[in-house]
Amino acid sequence: MAGNTWGTLFTVTTFGESHGVGLGAVVDGCPAGIELSHEDIQQALDRRRPGTSRYTTQRQEPDQVEILSGVFEGRTTGTPIGLVIRNQDQRSQDYSAIKQQFRPGHADYTYQQKYGIRDYRGGGRSSARETAMRVAAGAIAAKVLAQKGIHIRAALTQMGAVKAPIQAWSAVNENAFFCANPDAVEPMDALIRELKKQGDSVGARIYVEALGVPVGWGEPVFDRLDADIAKALMSINAAKAVSIGDGFDVVTQRGSEHRDEMMPDGFQSNHAGGVLGGISTGQTVTAEVAFKPTSSISIPGKTVTTDGQPVDIVTKGRHDPCVGIRAVPIVEAMMALVLVDHFLRDRGQNADVQRTEL
Amino acid sequence: MAGNTWGTLFTVTTFGESHGVGLGAVVDGCPAGIELSHEDIQQALDRRRPGTSRYTTQRQEPDQVEILSGVFEGRTTGTPIGLVIRNQDQRSQDYSAIKQQFRPGHADYTYQQKYGIRDYRGGGRSSARETAMRVAAGAIAAKVLAQKGIHIRAALTQMGAVKAPIQAWSAVNENAFFCANPDAVEPMDALIRELKKQGDSVGARIYVEALGVPVGWGEPVFDRLDADIAKALMSINAAKAVSIGDGFDVVTQRGSEHRDEMMPDGFQSNHAGGVLGGISTGQTVTAEVAFKPTSSISIPGKTVTTDGQPVDIVTKGRHDPCVGIRAVPIVEAMMALVLVDHFLRDRGQNADVQRTEL
């Protein structure tokens, strides 16, 4: 495949540039008969939409999705679901700077070299705007998973030095940072204000978990559930690290501590993060992902022009001081896409197997 | 695909169980005309072979690979390369314990539930023995990459609390831990001896880098180079976390610090780990991966039988106190498989593009 398709049975192909005509996706392989409304998708998009808080980019995009196919009388038909969002607020910028220059930390240079041409407007295809379609597709996946009793939730657990360990999941949608920790809201707000003053940005950490995943999903040895989660999360713009369960902490753990003992009433711990041998255990699937600080900042930096001349650059535009914030719904979406695809793959091969979970 | 194949153009399909007849792999899509000898593959296998040091499992497996096809008069022919290793030392164990019990922290339970049947001998398909074929296939990939001037190297940089930052790459093959730090050998040796006494195990961290990767490899938006590296490394047995470049450290970094500035003589730093927007930058590609402590330890643990009864288990057998050690050649192999596949994919789509690296 050419790189813009996710999945084996439940596939998502996205297209579109930041400042082109629009964005779109094709969701193929969705089971038929799933109730799916425009609102199901729109609500998910509204969560990640730019311009909704002062902490994120001020670009005003209504992100109104249109369902072009695959849904009939409120239910999926098993045929491909075509989705389109038209860009609205894409004409307001002056791109003369980045047309001739490679922004450091961005994909300007790599796209130019790889393809010999690039749509430089707003980063073109490399913009995180593409992730809107992941969220839209993820909303469809979430509907399928909900029928199986599976629920996915993510939260910002760290922004710069400010940590926000999970306290109350109910808090996530009550603050602009998607953090499940009311005490962290004020320090995060202070950090963002400081960053805006400095014209700088900061990284973030997101925790995600999937509740209700049954035992048996994941296709060893390469398409392990955890391997596909790693790829899915690392494929999000600005992601630099991914972990499952205890993650890098396992380096200093002992086997006697890490192994999750089993009792007739179930596993006694979940260091593994719900995956053993690449297959879900029936426990909660847990993962973390780190997002780098965006390079779109107003502190001048050194770079070169497309002609190879040195130049100082200041990235103008309406950018997030912490791109990790808006990544929360995207992380949930990618987790949903991984799970639904493995659900269908496992069912295809093993529908006849009788399973008795702990 | 059914899970046991890696890659899009340069593909590797592995098969085989720990204590079955043997292991094998098919490498398909390898460019023709590459010089390839039995020794090229055997040398790579010998590096990861069990029984070679007192720090790793004492199972005696010569791991003699046989090339069944795809090579003619010392060169690859462009047709699939079939490889087989016959198991030799697989009959010496008593598996009555794990036949009826699920070892905690192992894939016994998940395989049994997923498939309704499992080859319990030595973990069957879930055994790390499968990775021998990854190393064999990786040796072929490395030959292709070497022609392009690309070299991959990995080292153990931490075992438990003992850190081994890269000091001298030349040291890696001079100690049994694959660590590039002579000062760490003695503490690691002490730790292993302590673990053996305790019957316990410990986790590890491996650093890997690819030198000479040109700009332009990686297929956004899903098949980014870093996303595929994340999947490849996470697909290795016992891996729990993967990072690119600065990894989780980016959470606390500022954008002004993280972005790698560019000058006419090249990038001024490499926080990104050689990938921007999912495409290689032409810098060294760097990654890290964490391996959990193996659950095969002699300290008794709680588990259930296949009938759901509680039982204490002690994992007998010849196991590594730190499975991360032998993962070093496997990590190198997976990195090679990722790179060679992206090389061919990029060439397929973009062979006509003129590139001028910094």
Added chain:
Amino acid sequence: MAGNTWGTLFTVTTFGESHGVGLGAVVDGCPAGIELSHEDIQQALDRRRPGTSRYTTQRQEPDQVEILSGVFEGRTTGTPIGLVIRNQDQRSQDYSAIKQQFRPGHADYTYQQKYGIRDYRGGGRSSARETAMRVAAGAIAAKVLAQKGIHIRAALTQMGAVKAPIQAWSAVNENAFFCANPDAVEPMDALIRELKKQGDSVGARIYVEALGVPVGWGEPVFDRLDADIAKALMSINAAKAVSIGDGFDVVTQRGSEHRDEMMPDGFQSNHAGGVLGGISTGQTVTAEVAFKPTSSISIPGKTVTTDGQPVDIVTKGRHDPCVGIRAVPIVEAMMALVLVDHFLRDRGQNADVQRTEL
């Protein structure tokens, strides 16, 4: 993959139903830098557009394609090309009949059984209207191939008993039947008029050839060039048979007659149709495909209702008496999609091979 994607490196994913909001496609993996205008695609669509002659369906669809992404300043950027056509004339019909009944010879019954739900309007996804997107994607493929000096052309060579052997390729676009034989136009016209009077339909045969294909394309043993051509052509609505070169005539041929002898100036014949061992020979690639008579006829037929009750059915609507006619541009498009994908695949694996054609 879920069924609506063609190709490995140059991929096409289509979506859309006959009477839904619209149709679309994503072309992924197209080489960057190809000149591509709206007109390039629109012209191809206009050739297959309904309502253009009295021999084909009178549905009035302007089939105006919109390019949503992947093209910048008149050239492809290497990123996915999103295409959409909005349906215009889809509301004029009464579908109460086919809502409750399965039209014989159509996919009503199979879609209903497979998915448990179907968009019955105009056949929904199973309508040949989907092929508009194949033609659009094929136009892009043809641009890539043209750069390599490859030209594809097809013609209707038989309609019912009326044969139209290739006489003059220039005639193809000068008659409404896409036949390369001016003498056949009058008999074909008479046949269509007779069929309209009878309310019946007839089958057709199409010949297609690709000129300028170099030696070396095709990936044995499964993804042979001829195997992929067979799949591509058989995947067109109403196709029932596909042949390469001499096709079914080879059954009665002798080896001494069939083998294409070689001389220093090249092959002495082309019974093979330009493919040996699944790889192009450098000769013209030739194929034929048979299209069944459409089942959308006004002669009453026996069928069952969705409740399993027997009923007589008459298919109303604006249908082609010979669907094979409009298949000519679709056949060309599918041949282009096969060839461009194999071009990229071969280049990916074998770009370093020096070739010297006969």
Added chain:
Amino acid sequence: MAGNTWGTLFTVTTFGESHGVGLGAVVDGCPAGIELSHEDIQQALDRRRPGTSRYTTQRQEPDQVEILSGVFEGRTTGTPIGLVIRNQDQRSQDYSAIKQQFRPGHADYTYQQKYGIRDYRGGGRSSARETAMRVAAGAIAAKVLAQKGIHIRAALTQMGAVKAPIQAWSAVNENAFFCANPDAVEPMDALIRELKKQGDSVGARIYVEALGVPVGWGEPVFDRLDADIAKALMSINAAKAVSIGDGFDVVTQRGSEHRDEMMPDGFQSNHAGGVLGGISTGQTVTAEVAFKPTSSISIPGKTVTTDGQPVDIVTKGRHDPCVGIRAVPIVEAMMALVLVDHFLRDRGQNADVQRTEL
């Protein structure tokens, strides 16, 4: 994928050359728990084995298959099944002729050009010997299908001018031609003897049908059941044409004749060959395939050397005067591979759909 893998969920990857060390295959994605013995596969291989009758090549190959993995205690485990056949009789030939010359009608020239190197011994990878592994894999597929009540059978229905319409399926295994028509055996025998005298060869036609296929298999729009059958059959060595149902006869049919009317007791005819809209109808799936006469004949022919010099060539060796004969079990195998993959794919997406066949 690199060309040597068939399928999406149930995949088969083959490797091996005619006169190399051996042949092999990996069957991945096979459902677990299927009873599978060495004999199941060996019996299928024995049917297509060379040296079994005077009508086919006299090469003596026991074709003893070894199962290396994926089967435990007589049942499949859901893990990849590795198969190997070692070549035995491969050293007896003198290949100096074809080393320096391109046999007309063979793949010598195309492999040499594509890869720049070829294993010329016995045709190397392009030899029909590769199909042994298809038969082995097909035997596994057939076991899975048998559990669903599906049975596949094929017969030679024409050799040169000698037609052998299906009379009695029981006859197929009672004559050396795999024909279901006792009356045709004598004329076929005479034709073979004549061909041997002349040193020539002849083409053949094979009919194949799958009984018991339920409604609902096939993934429109590209991966239609009939499209995949077309690809599968055309991917067999020497195949030049494939048809479904009435095949090329549809060209002269009327819609009123071709459409298969439906009654409460089922379809009234089967012109479609059991597929409508790319999805199985629940009727018998029928197809035909044409095989060319082999170019391995002893009548001298014109060709060129690898240096481009003209030369007369006589193909020595132990060749079949009609390669179509031995293709019968291969055709069955490929049909089985297509069906089992579509079974799993359909189940993956649509296991929840309630179906009520006619």
